[in-house]
Amino acid sequence: MFKQIKDPFSYSREKLGAMYEEYAPRADRPKVQNWRQTLKRLWSYLTYKKWKLVVIIIMIALSSALALLGPLLVGMGIDRFIVSQESSVIGVFLLLLAGVYILHSVTVLIQQFMMISVAQLAVFHMRQDLFHHLHDLPIPFFDKRQHGDLMSRVTNDMDNISTTLNSSIIQVFTSLLTLIGTLAVMLWLSPLLTVITLTIVPLMAVGLKWITKRTRILFKAQQRRLGDLNGYIQETMSGQRMIKSFSQEPRVLEEFHHKSMELKQAGFWAQTISGFIPKLMNTLNNVSFALIAGAGGFLAVQGVITIGVIVVFVEYARQFTRPLSDLANQFNTILSALAGAERVFDIMDEKKEEEPEGISPWKTIRGEVDFSHVSFAYDKENGQTIKDISLRARPGETVAFVGPTGAGKTTLIQLLSRFYEPGEGQITLDGVDINKASRIHLRQQMGFVLQEAFLFQGSLRENIRYGRLDATDEEVEKAAREANAHSFIMRLPDQYDTVLQQDGDGISQGQKQLISIARALLADPKILVLDEATSNVDTITEVKIQEALERLLKGRTSFVIAHRLNTIQQADQIVVLQDGSIAEKGSHEELMKQKGFYQQLQASQMEHYVS
Known part of the structure; x- marks a missing residue:
């Protein structure tokens, strides 16, 4: 059924070029995204518990300081207890070293636990704001948008943001503090070795710039294609009867395969190019280690530095490149989350329905x-x-x-x-x-009885009560009797407590229509709208619906x-x-x-x- 792709890499290169063309920023194309503004808005959601953020920042500072202190103590111990062969306070020194690493683990545990709490609270408020805003948007907005794409923004994009906030914020701050602290201590120990170590930074900057310039485009394409695929899945699930009625399964499967392949290609290149970062960092780490070992050994022979300083520099060189590597990796993760946040804020920036201020101009309706x-x-x-x-x-x-x-x-x-x-x-x-x-x-x-009666997942009683939420059970049953729905409801296993599946699956179209009429009767509207309420039903049910509608129409415009x-x-x-x-x-x-x-x-x- 599907066309086999013999050379997926050739196919991917073609698609990659198309993705760059589609998602790369252009001078003549207005920029949808504003990364600084998006980060600012995300940060505003993290400040619901400011005191927790203060504690987290303190814990990050402590853990970074302790991470720097450990290698420094190891270097001092080598010079004092191995090179100089002193042993008078080695026990105290070992206890101090153990305390530093234990305290480091405790501070890391505290900051991670509290950051998860802050992140989940932020995502909770963000999801609430998004869902509330969706219900304030006008009908034309939903008519022009694919419902599956909206679902993707509420679910997939929010999950992506949640995962990133849980870990990436801490990682970014830790990496920045560790980077600054490491550089300061390295300069204090040996400015010359520090300069030698920093020679890899330009190579790192060029490599990271090349990678991130492309991953920014690719992660955005990946999120967009994921939304398209989710939208298509939702559409096909809703339209299963139509698909099967016209025997369109092969076409649907082929279209799904096409959209899935597009997502696969976007994800392949996004993950492949972002995966170059750890390879690049490992290579530069090895180059840095070789430079420090060679230059440090020469300086130690000349008596300029001690062996302990070389050991400290080797460890600090790793601590210096590791934060850069972590920042680069987190940058890709954050880019992916920002692409999702951008899609979320895009919905939240949509203009709400404008409403006049004041109370209802009608006290009684004629x-x-x-x-x-x-x-x-x-x-x-x-x-x-x-x-x-x-x-x-x-x-x-x-x-x-x-x-x-x-x-x-x-x-x-x-x-x-x-x-x-x-x-x-x-x-x-x-x-x-x-x-x-x-x-x-x-x-x-107003009350509405439409051609396609929509019922929610829940009991029949609650579906009728949707017309007026404060209605009693007696009022619900009275409305059902007037709508000619009581008799068929009483024949159901659980009667009014019978639970319907999504969109009322389990009862006929005519029975759904009777429930819809009962709902309108319960609401007791002054103005009634009927949109082909008797279509697609059998003759007997049509008679029942007509009788119910006569009661419903009485005294109403x-x-x-x-x-x-x-x-x-x-x-x-x-x-x-x-x-x-x-x-x-x-x-x-x-x-x-x-x-x-x-x-x-x-x-x-x-x-x-x-x-």
Whole structure:
């Protein structure tokens, strides 16, 4: 099924060039990332427990000082107890040396334990802020984003940040302090040997610059490709019925293979090039050791330095290059985490839904809705979706929207719900512009029964109670009876406590719709929206749904989207939409007398049913 790649390295080189082209910063491309700002924002999350950070910094300073003190004592011991052969206080010296290393281990343990606590608290607050912000974003944001990619940012990217904060922060501070302390002590012991040791630094700087310049691009590509793959997996899991219905498994597997291969290549080169760092550092460590051994031996013969100083320098040379190596390795880890943090902050920087300040302008709702010269376009380049719509729904009226697909029926409901804002005109509720009221206040007055009834994982009782969380069990069961759902619920093994799987798996589509109607009845909204609520159900269930809807519609201003015209013949107003404009408007009898577009739709449906 899949094309075999005989030369994966050749394939990888092609992909590598494409990744550099795609993710490398350009002068003509605005920079999405700001590493300094991202680090600053990450640091702000670490300061929730400042006293712990102070203790951690103190422990890091102590552990770094003790790490420097150990080799210095070893060198002094060699000169005093081996070269000079003194033995009077060797026991005290050994106890002191043991104490230094034990205390070093204790300080390292304390700082790691406390850093994990601080890091997990920071990630907790960061994840909370991200999730809260997601729920403050407008519907258009979610319409334009792949849900799997959003999931990847909440899970994979946050886990990456968590892992990095747990260890990398301590490692960076420890490496910096050790580097500075080592250099200071080396200069104090022998400036000449220090200069010889530092000759490897330019080579190290050039090598690290070459590596990190590439890994920065590659880790960003890896995170992006991971998000794409997760998004595709989530999409295919949600669409399994559709995939199997059209026998598209081979195409889905091939697309997964392609995306997985792209992630593999990005990960391969990111890890391969970053893996050059320890090889480079080991090579330079060996060069440094050879230089110190050769130059130190010559200086010792000349009596300039002692053997103990050479031993100290050999150890310090390793301590000098090890922090550089650790910093370089952590730099790659931090780059990967920053790439994830950048994606998280990118979501957190998205503009929230703007809400007017103040309380709800409605104390009691009558339910008069007025569309006044409303026009709207999802994408201005593709033209307006609805054009100059004006209509009025009086309190308690039922208004039905009919028309071909793409005529603008659902768009009108989206505007009424303030999921989108009109480009022109205004929509009022009881004479108040809905844009001057908060979305929460507006939607609290509305109930929705959609074509695809969405149920949460949980009991049937809790799914109905979602309409009003403070409802009692008696109120929940009353709503279920009025929705004609009580009888089938009582036949279930656990009745109202029956636990549904994700998206209501376990009951039929019609039964889901009855639960959705019960939920709306419990919410007792003043304005009701029905979007093809009787589609995709059998005739018997349709009758039950229609009976439940009659109870639900009573006394409420209702907007009904219908494709089955026989279901809306009793509507007070039928608005016929065509190409985003109102073609006709009136009752069923009035529209049939006009013998226009509505009459043609009615006739075509009758022919369809007869045939």
